[in-house]
């Protein structure tokens with residue numbers, strides 16, 4: 159060591175007293191390039207985690223929902239939702255088989271989502287999982303979200319685009335696919351023949367797939383058996399009159415123009431209700447909660463209420479469904495005129 163210089167290791171705690179060593183322009187450029195390469199390599203990881211978790215959750219949620227496979231008499235069932243989607247979809251004809259075997263197709267979709275989610279999370283056959291996600295999202299876009307206007311309010315199109323990115327990139331990092339690919343490379347360098355490398359990769363990939371598939375089946379079956387939610391009771395006509403003693407909910411007549419609405423709150427549920435005047439002198443209240451999946455429908459416009467989530471449309475004078483995927487009308491409330499006030503009454507239907 160040159161006299162007068164200090165070895166940083168020897169210097170120990172006193173190293174902080176020395177001025178930091180400038181790596182120079184080349185060193186800084188290398189570090190920046192390394193950081194960029196690192197960020198680029200893991201750029202799709204947040205998207206992959208989101209899609210994986212969401213699809214696992216969506217699959218398990220369907221299996222835990224007692225309405226999902228309840229059959230044609232339940233408006234929240236897979237069957238009823240498929241009937242509604244078929245009516246307004248450009249690929250309605252392709253949904254016909256699902257109506258003949260709704261239980262099979264309902265389970266296929268739920269377990270398919272689970273498999274896609276797990277494959278994506280673990281990065282096992284990542285491109286195959288992304289292809290599954292792409293096809294599922296494309297189907298949902300062409301059926302459930304097809305009537306959403308404007309198109310960017312529907313959520314299946316963004317999912318479709320997100321899956322396409324993963325389909326192109328695959329899951330080469332922090333994944334089973336990546337591990338198998340790196341091991342295959344090491345095997346080649348060790349001098350294994352290409353067929354031996356392939357055999358080892360297929361065998362271990364197959365074992366991982368069977369283990370993950372078995373885990374998914376077990377998780378799905380346990381969810382369907384033990385985590386099943388109780389069915390929501392159907393609202394009976396006239397059964398939700400405001401509770402005794404509840405404050406009267408009213409709105410000024412002047413606030414409800416013909417074709418327009420004013421928003422009040424149902425004192426029993428806390429949900430927003432649109433008090434509407436579809437034709438001069440005719441008043442009623444319509445729940446703002448979409449009967450498809452609970453989004454808030456927009457206030458009436460041009461005689462209709464539209465749901466921004468999947469495009470259901472409802473008649474502004476009756477609450478009847480004009481366009482699915484909702485199959486049940488919006489709950490309708492009586493509204494009585496009392497001088498210059500309009501009082502919200504009970505749910506009629």
Ligand code: FES
Nearest residue numbers: 448450451465468
């Ligand atoms: S159409 Fe799906 S929540 Fe309204």
